[in-house]
Amino acid sequence: MSKNAKKTPEIYATLAGRIDEVVVQRVFNQMADAVSDGVKSLHLMIQSTGGIINDGIALYNYLRRLPMDITTYNSGTVQSIAVSIFLAAKKRKASRSATFMIHKATFYAGSPTTSFQLGAATQSLKVDDDRIERILKECIRMPDEKWEVHRFVDLFITADEALQYGLIDEIADFAPPAGATLINI
Secondary structure, three states: OOOOOOOOOEEEEEEEOOEOHHHHHHHHHHHHHHHHOOOOEEEEEEEEOOEOHHHHHHHHHHHHOOOOEEEEEEEEEEEOHHHHHHOOOOEEEEOOOOEEEEOOOOOOOOOOOOHHHHHHHHHHHHHHHHHHHHHHHHHOOOOHHHHHHHHHOOEEEEHHHHHHHOOOOEEOOOOOOOOOEEEEO
């Protein structure tokens, strides 16, 4: 949206791809314009396999405090840190065939690494795991055996399970009506 866009109380948006600082900046810019234009309701479809944890946490905190009613949608897959962004909305929906994936934070040493560097990386991973886990557990009510699986491997969650666990409120598709304001972030 732009400063000169026609005022609309509701917009539909898509957010697809890797979560990184470029995506954060695009979301910040689009949402600043939307708030200035008086948008009251945002329907945000997310399609992402994840990305940078710090950028995802920033988007989670930003979206949950925007002065608008936000509904997030999963039309295919929402994985890794993108799940936290998805959880920023008070209303959450997923298509019947959609999946979610959560896992512990990971680290890739791209070059020779000292024991001190590995120790620092381990501490950073623990901090990131704690931040993400806090967000997940505020919204998701999974059985203990699922949380146990999550401790060790990637945990894939179907739309039906997501509904059962409180990750989503409803199984429904992202379907902007004809004539709606639709933006791609």
